[in-house]
Amino acid sequence: MIKMAGAVKNENLILERESSILIKGRQRKSRLKCDTDSIAGCVSQRACVYCGARVVLNPVTDAIHLVHGPIGCASYTWDIRGSLSSGSELYRNSFSTDLKENDIIFGSEKKLAGAIDELVQKYRAELVFVYATCVVGVIGDDLEAVCKAASKKHGIKVIPVQSSGFIGNKSAGYRAACDALLRLIEPPGGAKRHTKKINYLGDFNLAGEAWIITGYLRQIGVEINVVFTGDSNYHNLQKAPEASLNIIQCAGSMSYLARRMEELYGIPSLQVSFLGLEDTSASLRNIAAFFNDARMMNLAEELIERETGAFRPQIERYREKLEGKKAAVYVGGGFKAISLIKQFREIGIDVVMVGTQTGREEEYRILHDLADDGTVILDDANPSELERFMIEKGAHLLVGGVKERPLAYKLGMAFIDHNHDRKHPLSGYVGAVNFAREVYSTVCSPVWKYAREI
Amino acid sequence: MLDCTPKELIKRTGGGINPAKTCQPIGAMYAALGIHNCMPHSHGSQGCCAYHRSHLTRHFREPVMATTSSFTEGASVFGGGGNLKTAIKNVFAIYNPDVIAVHTTCLSETIGDDIPTIIKGAEIPEGKLVIHANTPSYQGSHITGFSNMVKGMVAYLAEATTDEKKEQVNIIPGFVNPGDMREIKRLAGKMGVRFIMFPDTSGVLDSPMTGKFEMFPAGGAKVEDIRDSGNSKLTIALGYYASSDAAHLLERNCRVPALTLKTPVGIKATDDFLMTLRGKFVREIPYELEEERGQLVDVMTDNHHHFYGKKVAIFGDPDILTGLTEFVLSLGMHPLHVLTGTPGGILTGSGIFEKEIKAMLAAAGLEGRVKAAGDLFELHQWIKNEPVDLLLGNTYGKYIARAEDIPFVRVGFPILDRGIHSYLPIVGYRGAMRLVEMIGNALLDRKDRDAADEDFELVL
Numbered sequence: 041m042i043k044m045a046g047a048v049k050n051e052n053l054i055l056e057r058e059s060s061i062l063i064k065g066r067q068r069k070s071r072l073k074c075d076t077d078s079i080a081g082c083v084s085q086r087a088c089v090y091c092g093a094r095v096v097l098n099p100v101t102d103a104i105h106l107v108h109g110p111i112g113c114a115s116y117t118w119d120i121r122g123s124l125s126s127g128s129e130l131y132r133n134s135f136s137t138d139l140k141e142n143d144i145i146f147g148s149e150k151k152l153a154g155a156i157d158e159l160v161q162k163y164r165a166e167l168v169f170v171y172a173t174c175v176v177g178v179i180g181d182d183l184e185a186v187c188k189a190a191s192k193k194h195g196i197k198v199i200p201v202q203s204s205g206f207i208g209n210k211s212a213g214y215r216a217a218c219d220a221l222l223r224l225i226e227p228p229g230g231a232k233r234h235t236k237k238i239n240y241l242g243d244f245n246l247a248g249e250a251w252i253i254t255g256y257l258r259q260i261g262v263e264i265n266v267v268f269t270g271d272s273n274y275h276n277l278q279k280a281p282e283a284s285l286n287i288i289q290c291a292g293s294m295s296y297l298a299r300r301m302e303e304l305y306g307i308p309s310l311q312v313s314f315l316g317l318e319d320t321s322a323s324l325r326n327i328a329a330f331f332n333d334a335r336m337m338n339l340a341e342e343l344i345e346r347e348t349g350a351f352r353p354q355i356e357r358y359r360e361k362l363e364g365k366k367a368a369v370y371v372g373g374g375f376k377a378i379s380l381i382k383q384f385r386e387i388g389i390d391v392v393m394v395g396t397q398t399g400r401e402e403e404y405r406i407l408h409d410l411a412d413d414g415t416v417i418l419d420d421a422n423p424s425e426l427e428r429f430m431i432e433k434g435a436h437l438l439v440g441g442v443k444e445r446p447l448a449y450k451l452g453m454a455f456i457d458h459n460h461d462r463k464h465p466l467s468g469y470v471g472a473v474n475f476a477r478e479v480y481s482t483v484c485s486p487v488w489k490y491a492r493e494i
Numbered sequence: 495m496l497d498c499t500p501k502e503l504i505k506r507t508g509g510g511i512n513p514a515k516t517c518q519p520i521g522a523m524y525a526a527l528g529i530h531n532c533m534p535h536s537h538g539s540q541g542c543c544a545y546h547r548s549h550l551t552r553h554f555r556e557p558v559m560a561t562t563s564s565f566t567e568g569a570s571v572f573g574g575g576g577n578l579k580t581a582i583k584n585v586f587a588i589y590n591p592d593v594i595a596v597h598t599t600c601l602s603e604t605i606g607d608d609i610p611t612i613i614k615g616a617e618i619p620e621g622k623l624v625i626h627a628n629t630p631s632y633q634g635s636h637i638t639g640f641s642n643m644v645k646g647m648v649a650y651l652a653e654a655t656t657d658e659k660k661e662q663v664n665i666i667p668g669f670v671n672p673g674d675m676r677e678i679k680r681l682a683g684k685m686g687v688r689f690i691m692f693p694d695t696s697g698v699l700d701s702p703m704t705g706k707f708e709m710f711p712a713g714g715a716k717v718e719d720i721r722d723s724g725n726s727k728l729t730i731a732l733g734y735y736a737s738s739d740a741a742h743l744l745e746r747n748c749r750v751p752a753l754t755l756k757t758p759v760g761i762k763a764t765d766d767f768l769m770t771l772r773g774k775f776v777r778e779i780p781y782e783l784e785e786e787r788g789q790l791v792d793v794m795t796d797n798h799h800h801f802y803g804k805k806v807a808i809f810g811d812p813d814i815l816t817g818l819t820e821f822v823l824s825l826g827m828h829p830l831h832v833l834t835g836t837p838g839g840i841l842t843g844s845g846i847f848e849k850e851i852k853a854m855l856a857a858a859g860l861e862g863r864v865k866a867a868g869d870l871f872e873l874h875q876w877i878k879n880e881p882v883d884l885l886l887g888n889t890y891g892k893y894i895a896r897a898e899d900i901p902f903v904r905v906g907f908p909i910l911d912r913g914i915h916s917y918l919p920i921v922g923y924r925g926a927m928r929l930v931e932m933i934g935n936a937l938l939d940r941k942d943r944d945a946a947d948e949d950f951e952l953v954l
Contacts, residue, residue, distance in 0.1 A: 078540060078564045080577040081584030088541020110600045110631035111510065111835075112517030116545035118890070132893075133498055133871075137509035139632050144604055155508030163498065174539050174601035175632070178570060205539030206565040206601060423557065424588065427707050442548045446557045450707045491703055 065413035072404045074419040083422040086397045088205035092213020096293050097169050099123035099244045099269040104165045106135045108152055109173030121460045123244045125271050149181050156190045167274040168198040177204025199223050211398045218297035225280040232282045237265035239283040242290030245270025249467040253314050260339040281305040287312045292373030314467040316383030347469040358476035363388035368435040370395045374403025381410050387476045392433035395421045423447050437483050452491045454482035497897035501878040511871035514809050515835025517631035518639030519597050520546040523560050525643035526595035528693020530714030533591040534560040538599025553908040554699040554916050561585050574602050575612045582616040596626040603630035625650035635836040637735045637811050640669045644740040652724040654748035659727040662688040668733030668757050668813050672700040677919035687775045690719045700917050724748035733757040733813030757813040758921045760821025786923040793930050800934050802826035809833045809873055809887040810906035812847045819851055823858050830862045831876045838866030901936040
């Protein structure tokens, strides 16, 4: 980009970080150090356990999401996810026990119990999630006991979420959320009868994406039992054990839940991806093949032909404008990164740098296989590393989240939010076109002309 | 659908709903960004740092750099000293700032990490500095955290080295936007006063697009200037809650007299600021500022008929609210509800905030509800019971504005759904003029929207 010469700073990457970065084709190693704790003193883009738990559970629309701790954790997560609801909007409020010094010294179990009583009375909710924050983990409140007593008192589900920030990274939070969900869906009389319906795991209905996918599946004769957790609620989540199949979009947050549901209720699972034309079509075919139903397979082929026919020409038009541009990807989970590489290929763009906050070893292996030679692959990157490799590789565009956006802009680079600040659905066929349009509208915006003239 | 707030007022004891504040560390991080070449460091779990950076990034639309001690379970059991020492070493090695400004979190406060001792035991390269502030999230609010970090700057950096105080003034701007800090500097500069302002986030969080990413942008208060603040003749703390503690510490440590003024929002508070500078340092107010004041008075008189008697609800941070309340009163409006999430006293209670606002209302012969340490659930209930014509506050007011269908002007922190605001001031005469325009436009847009065809007029 502009002023590229000599712009690469911080040549001495910190030694401990070296094993978390590799360049495809240049090194013998194809394994990346990942899924570990961040190094103290790095400007890590990662978040904490509470954050992981909160993003997974937040879309449960009719729950009281009560954050047990000082005010910060509740205020930073107040309605930031963009998960849409077709029913209750209760989840968009911010509930906190707002702990003060005295609560820390003398314990805060009473305050928590009082807060649950007042909230349940006020909102008549049937479900409360109580999130433990760092300080609660240290002062030793017995969350289990308080929640159990409150459940009994009000005759509702009050479920503790063990999400103290320091007990691991964001992935530990996903797991804490899944454990809470498992407690919620546990059928009182053991496993239930299987229906033909399926559960859709790992779609948080950002910009209404789960609705789009639900629509496709309905057209091929598959009914969604419940989505984990986009636009879900207490009652439809409880029906989860009745499904005959779990399909998983966001593997990072949901593969643990799928595995447990297979063990407990014998529900098999299938990894899907609805990002890009290619993956969306493949996923629909795989679902139809799972049911081994000829009619379903025919309907899937019809849908794929119809939707691809409708949207491919639009994508081709964007492809013509975008061919040869280069993208850098830095997202939360590994599976999204994998899909994005494929999706960028559909619009003629090469991915020259790819990284994640919480990708797992097998995902990095797939990324490595999929990437072009010379592509930089990195785990838990900091802004200096992102800057260095984006400039070195001549990226025109960065895909990332909130904290990466202004970094790209300052470098005169285009940007796409593929996290919770997205405003258009990026899933399915319509999402693939939205994605292409978003890429085009930022990469080809006239504003860069002025930026580059400096 | 979004309106989940019942009208009936209920007494609550167990925590908050829809907060009008956030926690101390983010305020400390923001203050630390106002030192030139400084890396704010969050001594706690990774999430704190990530949340603060995201939140500040959404408000300023700028890169926000800060590091974290990345607490693990081990650190929480055995103390975070090891993490902090490693972090200090790494931050200087990788990012090479002049200063690291460490703030604590609820976690490190609760386990009792002794930061000064840890810093003493850390490897700090020659000529580099590490300062700190204790910012337990379970006390006060983000404003308290800002105040504590500014106090930390004074405690670590300010020195009285001259026998006689210099003809210069320290200005502590409070928790305001970089655009406001820029305006405060412009006003002081126009007055011809030698001044030291700290912290100063202008040039850091409103930096220009150059095609380069600067880890440490050109702005920020220089360490040598903060040092020299101990030799100044006077400290003006703008805003009681965010700035006065640091000014008093400077008085105690370096015998620089402290004077607390309101954040200069509105005509009267700006007058007070400039008159103080005139009284202490220079003879007269330059014509340019007199002209600006005259223009402000002109737009106030030209448009006052749009404002008279309009009822307003105002919420946000206490220092800003004091100025805003005074200003809407001077426009003839009626502040019916005024609420801050920040506790009024040092730790809790109503403190001087409620007293000050109530006194303003009484002087205007008006009545209204005033509360410190409140939340937006409560404000919404008040509005349901006593409706208003306008809501002034941060982004979170949009739910109330929508539910009650009230015109809404975004002022304060955070504003997450609109851009550019952080570049433009609300302080000074120019800032006041901008407020008059924003408030007037909101009221008149509503009038146009609601007018029946026969009442819809071209000229207003």
